[in-house]
Amino acid sequence: MAKDTNSTHNEFEKAEHKQEMQHQVISFVMMIIFTIAAFALVVSDVSKYFTIPIILLLAVVQVVFQLYYFMHMKNKDHEMPALMIYGGIAVAFMTILTFTTIIWW
Amino acid sequence: MSTAVAQKKGFGAFMWDYLTTVDHKKIAHLYLVAGGLFFLLGGLEAMIIRIQLIKPDNEFISAGLYNEMITMHGTTMIFLAAMPLLFALMNAVVPLQIGARDVAFPFLNSLGFWLFFFGGLILNFSWFMGGAPDAGWTAYAPLSTTSPTHGVDFYVMGLQISGAGTLIGGINFLVTIVNMRAPGMSYMRMPLFTWTVFVTSTLILFAFPALTVGLFLMMFDRMFGSVFFDVASGGNVIIWEHLFWIFGHPEVYILILPVFGVFSEVFSTFSKKRLFGYSAMVFATVLIGFLGFMVWAHHMFTTGMGPVANSIFAVTTMAIAVPTGIKIFNWLFTMWGGTIRMTTAMLWSVAFIPTFTIGGMTGVMLAAAAADYQYHDTYFVVAHFHYVIVGGVVFGIFAALHYWWPKMFGKVLNEKLGKWAFWPFFIGFHLTFFIQHFLGLMGMPRRYWKFLDGQGLDTGNLISTIGAFFMALGVIIFLWNVIYTAMKEPKASADPFDGRTLEWSIPSPPPFYNFKQTPLVRGLDALWIEKSEGKKAMTPAEPLGDIHMPYGSIIPFVMSFGLFIAGFGFIYQVDNPVWLSLVFIGMGITLGSMFVRSVKDDLGYHIHKEDLEKGDGQV
Numbered sequence A: 001m002a003k004d005t006n007s008t009h010n011e012f013e014k015a016e017h018k019q020e021m022q023h024q025v026i027s028f029v030m031m032i033i034f035t036i037a038a039f040a041l042v043v044s045d046v047s048k049y050f051t052i053p054i055i056l057l058l059a060v061v062q063v064v065f066q067l068y069y070f071m072h073m074k075n076k077d078h079e080m081p082a083l084m085i086y087g088g089i090a091v092a093f094m095t096i097l098t099f100t101t102i103i104w105w
Numbered sequence B: 001m002s003t004a005v006a007q008k009k010g011f012g013a014f015m016w017d018y019l020t021t022v023d024h025k026k027i028a029h030l031y032l033v034a035g036g037l038f039f040l041l042g043g044l045e046a047m048i049i050r051i052q053l054i055k056p057d058n059e060f061i062s063a064g065l066y067n068e069m070i071t072m073h074g075t076t077m078i079f080l081a082a083m084p085l086l087f088a089l090m091n092a093v094v095p096l097q098i099g100a101r102d103v104a105f106p107f108l109n110s111l112g113f114w115l116f117f118f119g120g121l122i123l124n125f126s127w128f129m130g131g132a133p134d135a136g137w138t139a140y141a142p143l144s145t146t147s148p149t150h151g152v153d154f155y156v157m158g159l160q161i162s163g164a165g166t167l168i169g170g171i172n173f174l175v176t177i178v179n180m181r182a183p184g185m186s187y188m189r190m191p192l193f194t195w196t197v198f199v200t201s202t203l204i205l206f207a208f209p210a211l212t213v214g215l216f217l218m219m220f221d222r223m224f225g226s227v228f229f230d231v232a233s234g235g236n237v238i239i240w241e242h243l244f245w246i247f248g249h250p251e252v253y254i255l256i257l258p259v260f261g262v263f264s265e266v267f268s269t270f271s272k273k274r275l276f277g278y279s280a281m282v283f284a285t286v287l288i289g290f291l292g293f294m295v296w297a298h299h300m301f302t303t304g305m306g307p308v309a310n311s312i313f314a315v316t317t318m319a320i321a322v323p324t325g326i327k328i329f330n331w332l333f334t335m336w337g338g339t340i341r342m343t344t345a346m347l348w349s350v351a352f353i354p355t356f357t358i359g360g361m362t363g364v365m366l367a368a369a370a371a372d373y374q375y376h377d378t379y380f381v382v383a384h385f386h387y388v389i390v391g392g393v394v395f396g397i398f399a400a401l402h403y404w405w406p407k408m409f410g411k412v413l414n415e416k417l418g419k420w421a422f423w424p425f426f427i428g429f430h431l432t433f434f435i436q437h438f439l440g441l442m443g444m445p446r447r448y449w450k451f452l453d454g455q456g457l458d459t460g461n462l463i464s465t466i467g468a469f470f471m472a473l474g475v476i477i478f479l480w481n482v483i484y485t486a487m488k489e490p491k492a493s494a495d496p497f498d499g500r501t502l503e504w505s506i507p508s509p510p511p512f513y514n515f516k517q518t519p520l521v522r523g524l525d526a527l528w529i530e531k532s533e534g535k536k537a538m539t540p541a542e543p544l545g546d547i548h549m550p551y552g553s554i555i556p557f558v559m560s561f562g563l564f565i566a567g568f569g570f571i572y573q574v575d576n577p578v579w580l581s582l583v584f585i586g587m588g589i590t591l592g593s594m595f596v597r598s599v600k601d602d603l604g605y606h607i608h609k610e611d612l613e614k615g616d617g618q619v
């Protein structure tokens, strides 16, 4: 980051941006594919016991793509948001588990 | 210099200053004054309840009014007194403790206050508009959904609006603590008060949405004809209880954790020792916060959840006694061998330990599901939660006010009057509530308007009422102390208590930019480290430079005022659709001010280096 290495630094940044762009495009395409796949499953004549879990799985993967690639959670300094998100998911999961197993059976 | 300017300004300018302020120190004053007023109001309601119960078969107030009193006492004390008083402390102290110039979002900070304030106003307007809510502070369905007056509607709208303010405040402090700590202040170097505020803010973030959802369902049931809680149409009244307590139990930790932080600071400062077991304290705080979400159903043991659910929730509830016990012992060990100064702040903190331990012990008793069938809805429960909430939260707020008063207002509260306020309150508290354990065990149910002669309840209730008057006396002496201190006491130094943390490294009260230069933190108890190396002040982490400050804004006030108007529209449109116009006007004001805020750039201003240098003669 010193001033005399500015040019090499810029080149490094450029390369990094390019890679970043690539990742974003790839995940964008993947998300479109997933969405089409989900729709296709619903339209086609597959059993719903197969369709529902697959759609849920696709949804989870899409959320992960969204968070990590578009909202930059894969980058540095995002440990705290990650901790919050996973903490919240854990609490919500425990609550739902409680309702489905011991309270309202 | 700035005080001279303030004195020259008229009352109007003074009011305008507070209406538009985004300075965390002034917002702390607002929270303190508003929360204090609601505390007095809730206290007045408590006195009326105790006077009604002074003797058997009393007719002091009618049964309906009594229901309104108990509902408003609980709701006011939890949502409109305890919460804002804690937000006052958080605002006054946290940015100073982490070496920041303000919170992360000063505008939102102001918005959070005004939302809380207008929500509280709506709730209390109900007294003059056909009757206050009367279904208990827990507003269980179907009692609340079938209550004939508009009371519960005021409860729903008031809490919804003030709850939004609390959520905004919680998020603000999360972001502030994560992002704005001074250089060198790692997580494990944060003062314990900052840690507890951090965990509390997390709890607010996760718990308040459950209340929001519950209140929305209640709102639609009462105002728009939905049937979420109507059993006849396939609804389920127990859903409300679950939602309320998924919020409600974390709420009691939201209240108690910040004062755990206060006690940690007070014990450490006035024992002249580092806090014993700092990392264990942090761990216990986080663990309490986490476990707080796994126990909500202990409020519902008698709803018929079945033995499996009851047992599991009993065990998780008892588990919380472990981290709490860790804390109690750490505080005792902090005092052990220390150079103890029995100041008023210390007195409140020392009194807290046995009081809160009794409350914790009855908590474990209540957690035993089988025994709870006996205690449920009796005065035993009332005694228990007043021991933890008054003995914990209120004692803690008093300790904190005595400790940080010089930092907030520039003067140390009078010590003699402080102790004169403490003793009647402390004795009165135990008189009022200790006997209620036994009233409960004798079978006196909570929330009943009357008890009858010849059932052995007379003496206990009389003692309880006498105790309440002692508590009122203590509060009055405290108020007198506030006035006396403002008139007679000299100005405080920057560090009147020989403090250990960053807030004591700057003048009392601090300049509006807090730190002229951001301090460099070299360990836990940052100021103490510098002191023990013979230095007078913190080492700065940056050269003296321009400071960027935000402008004040009236928009948060207007935005909240719009919701206030819309609230009345929602409540009364049930009677006549004409009232919907208020909804549109109010929401128009709120959305309009949001729009103005979005399009108008507010870039703030800079205090220049040269002005800082001549601002006071220190540099």
Ligand SMILES: [Cu+2]
Pocket (backbone or CB within 6 Å): B248, B249, B252, B295, B296, B298, B299
């Ligand atoms: Cu609880």
